[in-house]
Amino acid sequence: MNSSSFRAALPLAAAMLVLQWPAAGQTGEESIRQLWNTQFFQQRPAGKKPASARRPVTYRAVGPAAPKPATVAAGVTDTLLGVTLWRLRKPSTADDPATRLLVLEEASGDQTELVPERIEVETQLGEGDRVRLTIEVPRTGHLYVIDRELYTDGSTSPPYLIFPNYTTRPGDNVVAAGRVIEIPDQRDRPNHFRLRRSRPDQASELLSMLITPEPLPELKIGRRPLRLAEEQYQEWEKKYAVEAERFELAGGAGQTWTKEEKAAGSSGDSRLTQDDPMPQTLYRVAAEPGKTILVKLPVRLKK
Numbered sequence: 001m002n003s004s005s006f007r008a009a010l011p012l013a014a015a016m017l018v019l020q021w022p023a024a025g026q027t028g029e030e031s032i033r034q035l036w037n038t039q040f041f042q043q044r045p046a047g048k049k050p051a052s053a054r055r056p057v058t059y060r061a062v063g064p065a066a067p068k069p070a071t072v073a074a075g076v077t078d079t080l081l082g083v084t085l086w087r088l089r090k091p092s093t094a095d096d097p098a099t100r101l102l103v104l105e106e107a108s109g110d111q112t113e114l115v116p117e118r119i120e121v122e123t124q125l126g127e128g129d130r131v132r133l134t135i136e137v138p139r140t141g142h143l144y145v146i147d148r149e150l151y152t153d154g155s156t157s158p159p160y161l162i163f164p165n166y167t168t169r170p171g172d173n174v175v176a177a178g179r180v181i182e183i184p185d186q187r188d189r190p191n192h193f194r195l196r197r198s199r200p201d202q203a204s205e206l207l208s209m210l211i212t213p214e215p216l217p218e219l220k221i222g223r224r225p226l227r228l229a230e231e232q233y234q235e236w237e238k239k240y241a242v243e244a245e246r247f248e249l250a251g252g253a254g255q256t257w258t259k260e261e262k263a264a265g266s267s268g269d270s271r272l273t274q275d276d277p278m279p280q281t282l283y284r285v286a287a288e289p290g291k292t293i294l295v296k297l298p299v300r301l302k303k
Contacts (some may be wrong), residue, residue, distance in 0.1 A: 001053065002244050007163075036247075038284060041081055043064045043138035043177035047275030057278055060245040062122070067239040079287040081137070081244070082279030082297050085123070086116035086257065088130040090194055098256035103130065104189055114192075117255040118280045119249050124302040130192045131299065133183045134265060136272065136279060137175030137211060139291030141290075145183060146233060147225070150298060154199045159233040161219065161226040171221050175211070180264040185223065186265070197301065204298040210236060213290045241296040244283035 030253050036059060047054075088103060090180065091113065100113040116132060125131065134141065144164070149157035161184055164173035175181065193205075258274045281293050 003243050014271065015026060036080070036278065037079070040082065040138050040282070041274060041278065043270050044276075045178055045273045047273035054275065058250040059251050059282060062120075062246045062248050078147065079285050079291075079293060081211070081283040081285075081293075082135070082281065083121060083209075083283070083297060084134045084280040085121050085299070086132045086134070087116055087119045087123075087125070087199040088114040088132070089116055094264070097257050098209055099262050101186060101191065101257070102264075103131075103192055104207045109166045118249075118252050118255045120253050121246070121281050121297060123253075124300045125195050127195050127197060127303050129195045131195065132192050134209075134261070134279075135178060135181045135183070135209070136177075138177035139175070139177050141215075141217050142173050142212045143175050144212070144216065144219075146208040146210065148206045149198060150204045150206040152154065152198075152203050155190070155208060157198075157231065159228045161221075161228055165225070166219055166221060166223045172268055173215070174268075176271075178264070179268070180261065180270075180272060180277050182265040185233065185265070186262070195301065202301065204300045207297045208233075208237070208241075209297060210240065210292070211293045219262075236294055240292045242285040242287065242293050242295060243297055244285045247284065249278060249280050250283075252277075 003145060036057070041057070055160065088101065091098065091100065096115065098115040098117075100115055103112045103114050104110070107111070114130065137143065145162050146159045147162045148159050163181070164171045169185070173181075182194065210241070255269075255277070260272060264270045266273045285293060285295065287293050
């Protein structure tokens with residue numbers, strides 16, 4: 001994925017919440033259910049459907065467990081970060097009922113209707129694929145997204161702050177339960193990322209999501225991505241980077257964008273409710289309430 005395309009299209013999409021370490025005697029499935037249910041789902045505004053009418057939600061653990069402290073200090077909780085990665089496809093038929101995104105190609109100005117479809121974050125993407133991200137954080141805070149290219153030898157390109165910016169929602173990077181942040185925003189031009197390698201040994205686009213309790217006044221946000229000093233990013237990574245467990249929504253991959261998700265992303269005032277879909281991917285870390293954290297998300301390219 002060409003990082004210049006990431007930097008040209010601006011905002012992102014994911015989710016975060018806070019809850020207690022599972023109680024003794026709980027099974028892994030029970031603790032996961034309590035995690036998303038009490039600290040993510042229930043933080044959203046109430047919906048109109050009765051509980052019996054909602055689709056059952058199950059998350060499955062993927063990959064190794066994140067390291068947990070031998071003893072849990074008072075006030076330490078679990079923090080979840082929720083992300084949905086969308087791949088855009090053509091409608092299967094003219095009558096495809098899926099919600100569509102009007103994609104504007106930057107160079108030609110062509111307008112095409114495509115359907116955003118959920119994929120798991122480990123999905124390897126091919127050159128030419130179009131993708132978008134959405135993020136939701138069920139607690140008050142501020143979101144910053146830094147983009148770097150990751151190469152096969154482990155090196156990276158310079159860090160760029162791609163969100164927030166003054167192109168969309170005039171620099172508004174406040175996160176809250178049910179509030180969806182899209183990257184790129186559906187009103188951006190272009191409003192998707194087109195995957196292209198900048199050089200043959202590029203393995204992925206590496207996004208770092210920094211969530212802070214207060215805004216960072218030292219950042220001079222503008223209309224274009226902001227190149228960060230390497231020392232600045234390394235300081236953030238040293239102080240705030242966390243290892244996270246990952247959970248994928250069972251049966252979520254392949255599900256298409258809903259009208260409610262589209263509406264929530266189109267306005268900073270709209271919210272997802274308890275009737276609406278949960279994020280595709282949850283990241284879980286141990287963190288104190290209100291603590292700044294940095295979570296890395298690689299968007300992988302096929303070899």
